[in-house]
Amino acid sequence: MRLVIARRQDVPGWLKLVSPLYAIALTLLSGAAMFAALGVSPTTGLYTYFVSPLTDAWALQEVAVKATPLVLIAVGLSLCYLSDNWNIGAEGQLVIGAVFGAAVAVATHGAPNGPWVLPAMIVAGMVGGALFAMIPAILKTRFQANEILTSLMLVYVAELLLDWLVRGPWRDPHGFNFPQTVMFEPEAQMTRLMDVGRLNISAPLALLVVAVAAILLARTLKGFEIRVVGEAPRAARFAGWDPRTLTWTVFAISGALAGLAGVVEASGTLGQLQPNISPGYGFTAIIVAFLGRLNPIGCLAAAIFLAVTFIGGENAQIALRLPLDVTRVFQGMLLFYILACDAVIAFRFTIVRGDASGATA
Amino acid sequence: MSFNRRDLIKGAGVAAGAAALGTSAVAQAAPLQVGFIYVGPVGDFGWSTMHDIGRKRLEEVMGAQVKTTPVESVAANDMERVATQLARQGHRLIFTTSFSFFQATMRVAPTLPQTFFESATGTATAPNVSLYNARFYEGRYVQGVIAARKSKSKTIGYIxxxxxxxxxxAINTVMRGAWSVDPSMKIRVVWVNAWFNPGREADAARALIDQGCDVICQHTDSPAPLQLANERGVFGFGQASDMTKFAPRAHLTSSVNNWGDYYVERARAVINGTWKPGDVWGGLGSGLFRLAPFTNMTPEEASEAQKIAEALGSGKLNPFDGPIVRADGTEVIGAGGRLTDDQIRSMNYFYRGVDVAVPG
Known part of the structure; x- marks a missing residue:
């Protein structure tokens, strides 16, 4: 008996788009079974994970706070991945963006400063992230260095730079030598939009980024170029498009967006720099990008979905006293089912009795 | 039916607490819910594990009076949400057990005035924020004394x-203790840039032993350095928990974190309505940590170490009495002086004679 895997020729486009929905449905079913096995009512468990983070205004704000950095980074990564540029180092670009943004906040700390500080931080962060992302881009176009490796390894460079800054030159002089910068001035923190809750201007900013990226991809020549270079590089060359310029462009855009996410975390969520400023958003965003089918609006949906599972996981620890491992299993199942659904949709699996030599199993 | 009687007794105690707090008796009828926010997984065998053991101790001592909720592996970015969620679920006492949570605690506390926060280390208190930490350096002084007695190469290795x-x-205090026995003692330090990384900790221990160190002190949480010391026939000290079983031939003593009694005290204070913000920094006398039973030591060595530990615990001996001179030769305080707590807490220099480079 043997397994034959063959690519299907007639897969409709819509089926690929809805495959994450199948994956989510399967995750919910398996999740229900897992809750039952753990002695928790499946309805309570699923409610806590997927509904409780959406039940009131405060909780919804938290979903937005958690989803914002993810969607910002994922949109940039989608542009990279669509054009066959594998930027895995968004986490490092996020850190450098936060460092550049914080440079403005630290330099203006204690000085009378105006409403220009936050916009300046945002611009500085985006420039910093873009510059840092240009390193693997140039290494790729100039030396054909594998951008997966270079962008990934630069994450460590970025994290160690941040570590050195908060323990050294930028250490809060009144912070008992703990590794952290001063708390940013109110002008250097993301303006909050509600009286109660942490929603700040970064969330509408992220929606704007999604809209611009969606239009760019669907309605502009640049968007067409990105897709053609990724799917048919030969055709792109015939059209006269320079893949090197495109590599620089998409790396710069995704670096800038990751840098913006860094400013959002430093100035909106933490209000200072610490040795760790991101719980791995740069890596989680890779999952978001693929879950969102490398489509900006899909990324938005995927980021919200992952944010809900993160917060639902916290709520499950608090309300149901389920360990964090259950959340990890949940997210692992989701990714597994997405890959599995994609595979089942794209390929035909047939079990053939007997092998080529004619012997039976 | 015992149900009624038990409820009556509980009700009486609760009413007293409620009266003291000036809140409604209805809100107090349930057990006090206590939240714990950990920076690492509960199974890190170090910092977060010891806080979780403290949480279990709290449950064991207080029984039905408390209900505890741990939330593990929380990033500083998520701290405010987790704390708010705990408070919204009725937790009135929340222990935020890492310095990385401190600023977030200070930000979220004013928005939850009905909730009491306890931050394990920090730089300021607030009307509903207390600080707590242990003077682990007292244990380091004892380690220095023991190391000076046990070392033949006269060199301590410090991870x-x-x-x-x-x-x-802590490094300065180890040497203070060692010099009190033998002024010729030296120290070598390897920085591993982690609180818990068994691989790197073991590498560091290997390097130190290869350089002639024969007593290993560790400021990291895994038993790996002690296990390596056991293998290589040198001595070492355990960290966070009693690590005797990991290194039966090498283990001298361990510094054992003991947060449980403090958690009980603070939970009682909330129930009794006597909770006040404080800044607790307790030493060997406070019970916030203790030394594991001395092993691999002669009775004389053990009794000397015991006496020193008692003197530190009672305050008769203070490792930060002057004169204290920095490595660069400048005097911090003269004879007869004593460092203040804030000076100890912000110490960023080594003493003269501690020949150690700071990374970065």
């Missing part, structure tokens, strides 16, 4: 995590 004041004053 350091990060160059923060907590670690720097």
């Amino acid at each position: 350091a995590s990060f160059p923060v004041p907590e670690v720097m004053h």
